[in-house]
Amino acid sequence: MREDSEEFSQVPLSSLVQKGRKITYGIVQPGQFVEDGVILVRGRDYSAGWRDLDGFKRVTPEIDAPYKRSKLRAGDLVITIVGANTGTVAVVPDWLEGANITQTTARVAIEPKKAEPGFVEQVLRSALGQREVYRYQKGGAQPGLNLADLEKFSIPLPPLPEQRKIAAILRTWDEALEKLNSLRTEKARWLDGLSQTTIGRGGIFPEHWQQKPLSKVCMPVKRKSSGGDHPVMTISAKSGFLMQADKFARDMAGRSVERYTLLHEGEFAYNKGNSKTAPYGCVFRLDRDTALVPFVYYCFALKPGLDPEFYDHLFSAGALNHQLSRLINSGVRNDGLLNLYSDDFFSCRVPVPPTEEQKRIAQALTEAKRELSLLDEEIAALTDQKRGLMQKLLTGEWRVEVSDDEEAAA
Template identity: 40%
Template sequence: MVPDGWSAQSVGEFCEFFNGNGFKASEWSTQGWPIIRIQNLNGSSDFNYFNGEVKDRWVVEPGDILFAWAGTKGVSFGAKRWSGPRGVLNQHIFRVEPKMKVNPDWLYFALIRVTECVENKAHGFKATLLHVQKSDIAEQVIPVPPLLEQNRIARILSTWDEAIATTEQLLANSEQQKKALMQQLLTGKKRLPGFEGEWFSAKMGDVFRRVTTKNDGQSANVVTISGKQGLIRQQEFFKKSIASEFLDGYFLIKKGQFAYNKSYSKGYPMGAVKRLNRYPEAVVTTLYICFEIADEKMASGDYLEHYFEAGFLNHGLSKVANEGGRAHGLLNVKPADFFSLSVSLPNLDEQKAIAKVIASAEKEVQELEKDLSLLQKQKKALMQQLLTGKRRVKVDEAERATA
């Protein structure tokens, strides 16, 4: 039901869509107009350029509303506000212009709702990778408020966008500071007060012992490795289990122990060494190398968790993987080679102090991530209420007088 004073209109009634141009690789240049592609809508500043004759309908100005009609659901598909330089539009993206007097900020928020509607109707192959026609967007019917209400709605939602952008910047700064701290403290370039003396290099096999305990029906908690999430249940990561029906041949690991997937496809990230933190116990396939601290008087698990997260083992991993056997495009790290790699360690007290400082920085990042997630959820709920008229805004007399 349309709220009082509002109208139900199709997007095509009050918007025009101008398609981008299919710039061929042979037309690319190193200077001229930046070509705005899908990847640039996702934040990439890597542009190809066009140095030929440009048609007006291709031109995109900062602040223009764009709609990617081919892309990945929830990532690259749908309405975007262009914040980059003046450029020319590539194919698979519409530039959106209102036909009548509407608030452009309200229009952008309304098109985000349209994006969700189109995505929700997708099924089968199109459920993730979307490729729609202009009519799929233009025929969407939405409730349209009077201009004064559009203005008010846009101001409210823009305030949330500003808060989200500020929090995103704070999060990016915090992540960068944590990264810099790890690079300095985990290499000894920066020492904490009260610590001195030489660091030492030790073989992984001297610091850790391998864990090869078979599951034997003790656990059905199958985890997978994620660069961002660490060791996480398959149901949480993949939204389903991809494990074998019988888990008795899997390795059983316990909280505080480490795991690394020794086999991965060439061209994909190498993954990461991760510590089991979420659960008391879990099982992983035999493709994993599992291990634990051999002597807690020599090494701190907290320190080494950060050491691995910072990627200091990756160079050695890459070397032994490329020197190892290859089959059908797979690279494989042999356990013997894995445990022959070296790690750099200060004395145990300094390890623990370093881990404590990094954990504090990590906590700040996590708090900002929570703040950002909350703001995004609140904005989404507010959009649902304001853009459907379930929650009406008040337009004061001063606004009416200046309209």
């Protein structure tokens, strides 16, 4: 590669489309799905990489017949034009030849003598392409693109041999990320299995474990701040303890911080806020010296002789959900909190296995989660590196060397 300040020329996406195959969307009313019919491609089928063939929905040939214009060929691009994943794009593989698309997906048939489909895919996936998506998409709760605006997308266009080289380079990075994500999926599945075999599933614990109400194994924490510089934190169902200013972009506590509960490291808090991730609330353990948390949280510390790490894994696995679902009164309050009294929460029963067994299980689950966390860090680092590489290659800041053979092949 060489550094080069010369920027690529920009062309509208419409200028790269095959003659006679305009950008189009597909079947408007899919109707009833059938087991053996024409494959119907939806955005969810390629949003995280192409799914297995058995995962596609299918429609009858009669429903498919009026939509011949949107039939897919290998090398076409599909791009989501409606919904939260608007702008997601993929190249159609050989094995989807003849499939069709829905009205929420557009087909873009790239003329191979003008552009390399894989190169255009990388452009549309990059910050450059997503900027075009944000520029043209309309709507709030249900954003979308119309085909006329999609045609206007500005695409940088180096010579065809260079497009192919760039696409090949970036595809190598994609393959590395796909392998890491596949490995992460397997690791996560293994962790889930390990969790089920060691601490149970759905609140059903090993039969030989004694069970006690939370009130018998912990002490409620209701201490207030006595001064000092304590971080004001909140609990996210996905991420655990977060700085309140980070989650809400500002400090929500105000003067009410005087009523907040002061937690010490290793103590727990139950956020009874309702969310899709945690419909019955969530419990997390504090992993820093101190924190001030909202007074509406139910906070507690385990009694001596119990392993906090074990119970951290137990709570994060949703071990209380089944009991909470029966204790929570219907509906959510105006403040977004579940209708659950403190006494009811602390009446939930938890297992109390022998201390050594607690420690052994905690160590195994912690190590498994650590491996998963390392994979997440590796995926994030590789994603950032690829993003930086895309910026330089797709803008012409870095130019790739093309051999005579590659020039001739074009």
